[in-house]
Amino acid sequence: MSETLVADRSRHGRLRRPSGEPPPLPRQFNKVAIAWLAAFVGWAIVWAWVFLSDDPAIWITERDLELMGPIVDNRAGWLTPSMKAINEIGTHWATPIVGWLALVGALLSKHVRHAVLLIVSLAIIAGVVTIVTTQIDRPRPLGVTQIGDWEGFAQPSRPVALLTGALVAAGLTLVPSVPWRRYWYRATTVLIAVFGFAQLYTGVDHPTDVFAGATVGVAVPLVLYRVLAPEMVFPITYGGGSTAHLDVTGPRGDAIRRAMADQLGVQVADVTPVGLEGSAGSTPLRIVDVAGEVLFAKLYASSHLRSDRSYKLGRTLLYGRLEDEQRYSSVRRLIQHEDYMLYVLRAAGIDCQEPCGIVEITPDREYLLVTEFLEGAVEISEAEVTEEIIDEGLELVRKLWRAGLAHRDIKPANVMVQGDRLRIIDVAFAQVRPSPWRQAVDLANMMLVLALRSSPELVYERALRLFTADDIAEAFAASRGVTLPSQLRSDVRHDGRQLLERFRELSPERAPVAIQRWSLRRIGLTVWVGLIVAFLIAIFVDNLSDIGLL
Amino acid sequence: MGAASAVLLVAAACSVELATPPPGCAGGSGLIAAQSVPTAEQIPCFEDLPEGWSFATVNVNQNGTVVRLDSDRAGTTAATLRFEENCDLGAAVAVPSNVDEVERFDFIERLEPSFRAQTYYVFDGGCVTLEFDFDRGASATESVALDDIVAFVSRQDLNESIRESFIDEEL
Numbered sequence: 001m002s003e004t005l006v007a008d009r010s011r012h013g014r015l016r017r018p019s020g021e022p023p024p025l026p027r028q029f030n031k032v033a034i035a036w037l038a039a040f041v042g043w044a045i046v047w048a049w050v051f052l053s054d055d056p057a058i059w060i061t062e063r064d065l066e067l068m069g070p071i072v073d074n075r076a077g078w079l080t081p082s083m084k085a086i087n088e089i090g091t092h093w094a095t096p097i098v099g100w101l102a103l104v105g106a107l108l109s110k111h112v113r114h115a116v117l118l119i120v121s122l123a124i125i126a127g128v129v130t131i132v133t134t135q136i137d138r139p140r141p142l143g144v145t146q147i148g149d150w151e152g153f154a155q156p157s158r159p160v161a162l163l164t165g166a167l168v169a170a171g172l173t174l175v176p177s178v179p180w181r182r183y184w185y186r187a188t189t190v191l192i193a194v195f196g197f198a199q200l201y202t203g204v205d206h207p208t209d210v211f212a213g214a215t216v217g218v219a220v221p222l223v224l225y226r227v228l229a230p231e232m233v234f235p236i237t238y239g240g241g242s243t244a245h246l247d248v249t250g251p252r253g254d255a256i257r258r259a260m261a262d263q264l265g266v267q268v269a270d271v272t273p274v275g276l277e278g279s280a281g282s283t284p285l286r287i288v289d290v291a292g293e294v295l296f297a298k299l300y301a302s303s304h305l306r307s308d309r310s311y312k313l314g315r316t317l318l319y320g321r322l323e324d325e326q327r328y329s330s331v332r333r334l335i336q337h338e339d340y341m342l343y344v345l346r347a348a349g350i351d352c353q354e355p356c357g358i359v360e361i362t363p364d365r366e367y368l369l370v371t372e373f374l375e376g377a378v379e380i381s382e383a384e385v386t387e388e389i390i391d392e393g394l395e396l397v398r399k400l401w402r403a404g405l406a407h408r409d410i411k412p413a414n415v416m417v418q419g420d421r422l423r424i425i426d427v428a429f430a431q432v433r434p435s436p437w438r439q440a441v442d443l444a445n446m447m448l449v450l451a452l453r454s455s456p457e458l459v460y461e462r463a464l465r466l467f468t469a470d471d472i473a474e475a476f477a478a479s480r481g482v483t484l485p486s487q488l489r490s491d492v493r494h495d496g497r498q499l500l501e502r503f504r505e506l507s508p509e510r511a512p513v514a515i516q517r518w519s520l521r522r523i524g525l526t527v528w529v530g531l532i533v534a535f536l537i538a539i540f541v542d543n544l545s546d547i548g549l550l
Numbered sequence: 551m552g553a554a555s556a557v558l559l560v561a562a563a564c565s566v567e568l569a570t571p572p573p574g575c576a577g578g579s580g581l582i583a584a585q586s587v588p589t590a591e592q593i594p595c596f597e598d599l600p601e602g603w604s605f606a607t608v609n610v611n612q613n614g615t616v617v618r619l620d621s622d623r624a625g626t627t628a629a630t631l632r633f634e635e636n637c638d639l640g641a642a643v644a645v646p647s648n649v650d651e652v653e654r655f656d657f658i659e660r661l662e663p664s665f666r667a668q669t670y671y672v673f674d675g676g677c678v679t680l681e682f683d684f685d686r687g688a689s690a691t692e693s694v695a696l697d698d699i700v701a702f703v704s705r706q707d708l709n710e711s712i713r714e715s716f717i718d719e720e721l
Binding site for chain 1: 569570571577578579581582585588609610611612712715716717719720721
C-alpha cells in the first residue's frame with residue numbers, strides 16, 4: 001500500500017480528534033480497584049476518627065463483641081482443634097509459603113516487575129498495618145479468652161492483611177487474567193473467610209479487625225498492580241510467548257480499528273499478530289482492510305519503552321557506551337525515531353518497508369507504526385540464498401556505510417526475501433552517524449546471516465567486490481558473541497560450522513577490537529546501581545519477617 | 551518504575567520499625583501485655599528510660615511479652631525483659647522488693663570479663679525476668695539505672711480503668 005493510497009484514504013477519515021474527546025484507548029483505572037481504594041479510604045477515615053475520639057472506638061468494640069459473642073460463647077469441642085490449626089497456619093505459615101511461591105514463580109516466568117510489586121505490596125501492607133496498629137492501640141477482644149496465636153495489637157489484623165495481600169498479589173503475579181484469575185479470587189475469598197472465622201473463633205481478632213485487614217490486603221496490591229503493571233500492558237502469559245506481546249483482541253483491538261479509521265482512513269477488517277517469534281521489542285501485527293489490502297503495523301506500548309531502557313542500562317553496565325544507548329523519554333519518541341529512520345533509510349536507497357503513518361492508541365503510552373506489508377516475503381533463513389541475494393545483502397551494508405547509517409540489529413528475522421528482492425525490516429535500533437565499530441559489526445552480522453544459508457567462502461568472495469579485505473578483517477575483529485543479536489548468535493551456534501572463526505581465517509589477520517569502554521559515567525552508574533540493589537536487598541532481607549515472608 | 555518502587559519499598563520498610571510499642575506505665579502496649587499472660591495479677595511496665603538506653607524490639611504475643619533494650623555503653627540487646635507465666639529461678643536469691651505483691655530474686659552469673667545477671671520478679675500467675683548481658687568492659691552499674699524503671703500495675707487496676715474509660719469488660 002503506497003503513501004498516496006493512505007493519504008487518499010485519510011481525506012475520508014477525521015483530520016483531528018476534537019478537544020475533550022477521549023483517545024481510542026483511554027487510560028482507564030479499573031473500577032474494581034477504585035472500589036477497593038474507596039473501601040480503604042473508608043477505613044482510613046474510621047481509623048482517624050477512632051484515633052481522635054474514644055466514642056467511636058467504644059461503639060465499634062461493643063458491636064464487635066456482640067457479633068463475635070455467639071461464636072466464642074459456643075465453641076464446640078469438635079471444631080476447636082481445626083480452628084486453632086487454621087489460626088496457626090494462617091498466622092505463621094500461609095503467607096511465607098504463598099509469598100515465596102509467588103516470588104519464585106514470578107522470577108522463573110520472567111515477570112520481574114510483578115515480583116518487585118509483590119514485595120512492595122507486602123511491604124506497604126506491613127507498613128500500613130504497623131502505622132495503624134500503633135496509633136489505634138486496640139487490644140485483643142476484651143472479656144474473651146484467646147485460644148489462638150496472635151502478635152501485637154489487633155486493628156487491623158496483621159495476619160489477615162498479609163495473607164490476603166500475598167494471595168491477591170500472587171494472583172496478579174502468576175495467574176492469567178482470563179479465565180483463571182476469577183477462580184483464583186474466588187478461592188482467595190473462601191480461604192480468607194475461613195481464616196477470618198478462625199480468628200474470631202479463637203478470640204484473637206474482632207470482626208472489624210478481620211474486615212479491615214482484608215480490605216488493606218486487597219486494596220494495596222490491586223491498586224499498585226493496576227497503576228504500575230496494568231493488565232493491558234503487562235499481561236501474564238505462559239507457553240513460550242514473549243511478555244512483550246500485547247493482546248490485540250477486546251478493547252485494544254476495537255481501539256486499533258477506531259484509530260486506524262479516524263487517523264489513517266483505513267477501515268480495518270482484521271487485526272492479527274504476526275511473526276511474534278522474531279520480535280521481542282514490540283507487537284507486530286498484520287492488518288487487513290475491508291478491501292482486502294494488507295498492512296503491517298508495530299504496536300509499541302510503555303512496556304516496550306521500559307524494556308528498551310532496561311536493555312540499554314544493562315548494556316551500558318556490561319560494556320560501556322558502545323552505541324547510542326540514550327534512553328527514549330516516551331513511547332512517542334521511540335516510534336517517531338523508527339518512523340524517521342524508515343524515511344532516512346529509504347532516502348539512502350535501502351530497501352526497507354514503506355511507512356504509512358503513526359496511529360495514536362493511547363496518548364504517550366501506546367502507538368502503532370503502520371507500514372506496507374511484505375506480502376509473500378520470507379525470513380532469509382527460510383529462503384534460497386543465491387549469489388544475487390548475497391550481493392544485495394552486501395550492497396545494503398555498503399549503502400548504509402555510504403549514507404553514514406547503521407542498522408544495529410541485523411539478524412535472520414530482520415532480513416527478508418521477497419521474490420528476488422532482499423529487504424531489511426525493524427529499523428528501531430538504526431542510527432545516524434554511528435561509530436566505525438558499529439558499522440563494522442553491521443557488515444560482520446550481514447555476512448554471518450548470508451553464510452548461514454550459503455558458505456562463508458562464497459560470502460567472503462562476493463564481499464571482496466564491495467569491501468576491502470581490511471574492512472572485512474575489521475568487521476570480524478570487532479565481532480564476538482555479544483555483538484551478535486541473540487537470534488543470530490543462536491543460529492550461528494547451532495550451525496556448527498564455526499562461521500566466525502572461518503571468516504577470521506579467510507580475512508587478513510587483525511587484533512580483536514576491544515569492546516569494553518570505560519568512562520567515569522559508566523563507573524559511577526555501576527556503583528550507583530550496585531548500591532541501590534545492595535540497599536534494597538538489605539532492606540528486603542532485614543524485613544522478611546515484618547512483611548510476612550519469614 | 552524502578553525508582554518509584556524503591557521509594558515505596560524504603561518508605562514501607564522504614565515504617566515497620568518497632569511494630570509494637572513497649573508496655574509503658576502511662577500507655578503503650580500494657581493492655582496486650584496483660585493479655586499475653588492472662589493468669590498474671592501484675593503487669594510490668596516501663597517508666598522513662600535512663601540516658602543511653604533505648605528499646606530495640608518489643609514482641610507481645612500469646613506466649614508472653616519480650617522487650618529487648620540497647621545501651622550506648624553496655625551494647626546491643628544489653629538487657630531483655632521477659633514477662634511469662636512461669637520462670638526458672640535457678641540459684642537466684644531473694645532480695646527486698648519495692649512492690650508489696652511482687653517478690654524479687656537476683657542472680658549474678660559473672661562480673662568479668664562482661665557483666666551477666668538476672669533479676670526475677672515473681673507474683674501470682676506470672677513472672678518477669680530482667681536479664682543483663684553487657685558488652686566486655688561495660689560497667690555493671692548500668693544495670694542499676696534500669697532496675698528502677700521497671701514498675702508494675704495490677705490487673706485489677708487495669709480492669710477498673712477499662713470499665714471506667716472504655717467498656718464494661720475485663721482483660
